[in-house]
Amino acid sequence: MSAENQIDLFDVAGAVASAPPQDVDPELIPTDVKIPIPAGTYQTMEQMKAHCDRCHRCVLGENRTNAVIGEGNVHADIMLVGEGPGQTEDETGRPFVGRSGELLDKILASVKLTREQDVFICNVVKCRPPENREPTLQEADACKGYLLEQIRIVDPKIILLTGKTALRNLLGVKEGITKVRGQWIERGDRLYMPIFHPAYLLRNQSREKGSPKWLMWQDIQAVRVKLDEIQAQS
Ligand code: URA
Numbered sequence: 739m740s741a742e743n744q745i746d747l748f749d750v751a752g753a754v755a756s757a758p759p760q761d762v763d764p765e766l767i768p769t770d771v772k773i774p775i776p777a778g779t780y781q782t783m784e785q786m787k788a789h790c791d792r793c794h795r796c797v798l799g800e801n802r803t804n805a806v807i808g809e810g811n812v813h814a815d816i817m818l819v820g821e822g823p824g825q826t827e828d829e830t831g832r833p834f835v836g837r838s839g840e841l842l843d844k845i846l847a848s849v850k851l852t853r854e855q856d857v858f859i860c861n862v863v864k865c866r867p868p869e870n871r872e873p874t875l876q877e878a879d880a881c882k883g884y885l886l887e888q889i890r891i892v893d894p895k896i897i898l899l900t901g902k903t904a905l906r907n908l909l910g911v912k913e914g915i916t917k918v919r920g921q922w923i924e925r926g927d928r929l930y931m932p933i934f935h936p937a938y939l940l941r942n943q944s945r946e947k948g949s950p951k952w953l954m955w956q957d958i959q960a961v962r963v964k965l966d967e968i969q970a971q972s
Pocket of ligand 1: 806820821822823824827832833834835836838839861
């Protein structure tokens with residue numbers, strides 16, 4: 739199939755369709771940024787992973803070892819969105835497995851949540867930005883269709899946005915994380931909560947009242963309470 743036909747198939751008009759496109763050739767990959775990723779392109783994370791491993795929608799694809807799609811329970815009520823893979827994540831293909839990831843697991847465990855059972859963890863960009871720099875707006879935009887597909891597939895009730903990249907990219911909120919962390923933001927039928935990024939907590943070790951770690955403890959407890967409420971209602 740020619741590149742032009744590929745573009746036709748993923749035409750923007752299709753982006754509003756909610757039903758999965760039935761006639762999509764599984765070999766057809768929206769790996770070029772000119773090809774949109776309509777809702778319903780993927781039925782599984784594995785299909786998406788196969789595409790992301792060959793994706794060149796932005797320059798991050800040039801130095802990738804592994805695309806890092808995400809991991810956890812694909813039916814979880816909580817999704818956690820980070821910024822982008824670091825070195826260990828790029829090497830292993832798994833999200834949050836470096837020092838930030840260890841801390842994240844401890845934070846989740848403090849309210850009896852695990853990434854295996856209770857959370858689906860992913861990132862704004864699926865490929866590692868060089869030197870662990872912040873992804874550019876262009877890179878985040880190029881990857882956004884994948885993230886939106888992940889949200890559609892998991893269909894979480896709560897989305898935790900770790901750090902400002904996730905907050906800006908998903909909700910368009912430009913305020914700093916310090917200002918908005920811990921607040922519930924309702925959009926559609928989902929609740930979002932911006933929280934500090936674990937890497938920030940690693941740089942701020944104090945546990946005193948009002949410190950970032952102390953605030954994170956308040957936030958994750960609020961998440962636990964909200965999750966219990968939601969699950970009790972359903
Ligand atoms: N690891 C990730 O997967 N994402 C981050 O944002 C940081 C570390």
